Amino acid sequence: MCGICGVRSPSAAPDAALVQRMMAALHHRGPDACGWFRDDQVALGHTRLAIVDVEGGAQPMSDEDEQVWVTFNGEIFNHVELAAQLRDRGRRLRTRSDTEVIVQAWKEWGTECFERFNGQWALAIWDRRTGELVLSRDRFGVRPLFYASVGERLLFASEVKAIFADPQVRRAFDPTGLDQAMTLWSPVAPRTVFDGVRQVPPGTYLVVRGGAAHEHRYWEPTFPEHGQASRQDVRAHAQELRERIVRATRLRFERSDVPVGAYLSGGLDSAVTAAAITAYTDAELHTFSLRFADVEFDEGRYQRMMSDRLATTHREVVVTEREIADVFPDVVWHAENVLLRTAPAPMLLLSRLVRESGYKVVVTGEGSDEVLAGYDIFREARLREQWARDPDAVDRVRAVEQLYPWMRRSPALAPAFAARFFGKDLDVNDLAMSHRPRWGATSALTSMLTAEARFGVDGAADAAVLARMPAQAAGWDPLSRAQWLEMATLLPGYILASQGDRMLMANSVEGRFPFLDADVAAFAGALPADQLIRGMDEKHLLKRAFADLVPPQIIARPKQPYRAPDAASFFSHGAPPWLEEALSPEAVKAAGVFQPVVVERLLAKCRKTLGRGMSNTDNMRLVAVVSVQLLHQLFIDGGRHLPAAPASPMAVFDRMTPTKEP
Structure with a gap:
């Protein structure tokens, strides 16, 4: 596990000091060592958490001719098997590391190598033979990978803070990303909550030529046609x-x-x-x-x-x-x-x-x-799909009582209300029917936004998800559609x-x-x-x-999702010193995301109740406000101080100077 970063600059050599600042921002991801490579078009940085081939897996790593370079975060778990295949094809490997397997797999199979990898990764390959920079992310998005453009330059990194190490990158919220986060729990890739900062979607690789990045999907979750699943017992x-x-x-x-x-x-x-x-x-x-x-x-x-x-x-x-x-x-x-x-x-x-x-x-x-379909939302969806096909069902109240046995404030305590709530939007032709109750409940948070934060946002966060849904999803079992949405x-x-x-x-x-x-x-x-x-x-x-x-x-035992105290954490034992500053009317107004008067009413309720016994919606509202205000304070309004250089042993491969420090 590591941190990766880099700069693609077609007409001017990347700034060595910039890539070092980016690496410094990622020191927590790789405290064991670090290294960087630079030539007249690309700089690659790496901070290492040494796990596989501790002695031989230093990065950035190249092939024997120094024509293909890689900086890599993650693990390719089938690298032993892939290495054997590559050796059988005449490829020479000098180390036991999965990083070198990536280099040689790229040379042997090109972009098809990503389909052969079984692992979790975010990586960048700089192929000097073709002048292409390739960014790739694993199937499910276990490892993060962000990028942003500044003029003709493209920056990428494991975390946004490394991209913000470049003072020319604009620091601002993306209203669409915020809207998606407050409806779907997170922006939908390639969106983020920061304007101009994008993420490589899971199961995707980008090919960067010059200043343009072209997206290619090599994998996505697939399911059989309804009724065509394996019929083994x-x-x-x-x-x-x-x-x-x-x-x-x-x-x-x-x-x-x-x-x-x-x-x-x-x-x-x-x-x-x-x-x-x-x-x-x-x-x-x-x-x-x-x-x-x-x-x-x-x-x-x-x-x-x-x-x-x-x-x-x-x-x-x-x-x-x-x-x-x-x-x-x-x-x-x-x-x-x-x-x-x-x-x-x-x-x-x-x-x-x-x-x-x-x-x-x-x-x-x-x-x-x-x-494997373990969430409550899947059981909800099964019930709702049955109700949609049988509108006259009389056992809705009894069915709701089977949901959420772990919850202190379970819908079973008000089953008639819950039956009405889950009984809305029962359209079996709606590909997102399973998620409508959650998205509808969560989107209540957006009512707190200022007019400026909502400007240009149509509120259709779900459209961003459905636009990426495969055409064949209409023929899937409803449970499969619900699983796809959760995976996306x-x-x-x-x-x-x-x-x-x-x-x-x-x-x-x-x-x-x-x-x-x-x-x-x-x-x-x-x-x-x-x-x-x-x-x-x-x-x-x-x-x-x-x-x-x-x-x-x-x-x-009944399924009990992992949870933690929300509003009570901030108010039950007295507000922590940083909270009043972050949520003051002046700070809320400066961030420009939430209406100060609405935030103050919510805070008054929290102070009165000490954050206890609050509704699910109010708990989410409070945490959303706190996190957004902290994001503004930490990343947009000045930001935290980052060290100027990595605090780790460093290997330098600088092709802009005659020196080389292996």
Whole structure:
């Protein structure tokens, strides 16, 4: 895991000092070493977190003729197999690193190499033979990659703050990106919340020629036509799913030259990956868990149950509301996005525990809910699809009572209201029917925006998603359409980014996600919907596949999504010192995003209630306001100070001077 950055400048040599400032902004992503390459058109920078081939994997790396250069963030987990194929084709490899496999795979297969990679990556290839700079991102968007144009120059980096190291890059919000974030939970790639800053979409590569970037999609989630899914029985599918998940987990646990730990959340997914490690490897497993002082959010009982069963060396961090508030500015600094929940904050504290325990890598269960249909929104969609096909159904109230058994303020407490809420927009021809209730509820946040922030924004954030949806989606099962939408919005923009990569890499920790393995995802995408959700039992096939390795108490417990205290974190024990400044009427007016009078009314409610017992919408409103105001303070209105040069051992490959420091 690393940080990457660079500049493409067709008619003038890139500024060496600029690429060094960009690298300095990414030091947290790669504190072990750094390096940069420069010629008369391109500069590539790299900050390294050394995990595979610690001695031989330094970057930027080139081929033997120094005609193809790469800077790479991530892991290609099948690099051993690819290296063997390349050697059989006559390619010479000097190291054991997956980085060199990328270089030689590019020379052998060109852009087709991305389809052969099984991993998580963001990379840049500078091919001096053709004058092309190629930017590529993995299938699901595990690793981030941003870019921006300044005149004829193109800058790219793992994080936006590195692009802002160039003072010529304009710092401003993008109203459309903000609107999407406050409707869909995150901007839809290539949008970001910053004007002029774009992200490479998942499953995509860009070819930069001169000053123009051309987008090419090499992969996207696919599903069979409705009724055409594999018809093997449940037992056979469960066995094959188990084999693929075990293989993917072992690949991510064993292919590392440093120790690898695992998260235990208390839920099914992390229990499965941890159990696969202990059952199918000889390693002693170290596990890490996040707990809460507030029992409403705490899952410690199930974490300890799984740790005891697997006999792991277990560590945990217990997070308080005040700790969430204290760390939240750092969370926003690393997330670089609008947040609607405080849930990323405890994840930052958990990765800090991992790093302080001497670990750089953890295996986690993220991705399972998307590829194996585990979220409540999928069960909601099943109910709503049934209601749409049978408008006269009389059991809507009873059906709603089956949803959200974990929630203190469950819709089951007002089932008639919930039935009316979920019974809206029941159009089976609407490709986004599954997500209308969530998007409608979340978009209430946009009513707080100023007229200026809404200028030019038509509010149709959903159109940005549907425009990227494949034409064949109309023939998919409704569950498949719902899964695609989740993979296009919440997964890359929030789960893997704000709550995943950014909170891990804030403490120089790499996360690995077996459920997002290319082979696991391909198999899951071909499964029948009624084997993923059986009745109202989510992830039915996964539970069957690992029933012998996971305690029945975890198998049978209702799905409980990861949550953290929201408004209460900022008000229950007195507002933290930074909050009043960030949310003052003057600061809100200066940011120009929210109406100050509306914000003040919301703050008055929070102060009166100490942030407790607030509605879901008000919790999201408060966190959205706080995060936007911090984004403005940290990135637009001056920004944090960044070091002028990397604080790591540095290798320099400067083709603009006669010197070379290997």
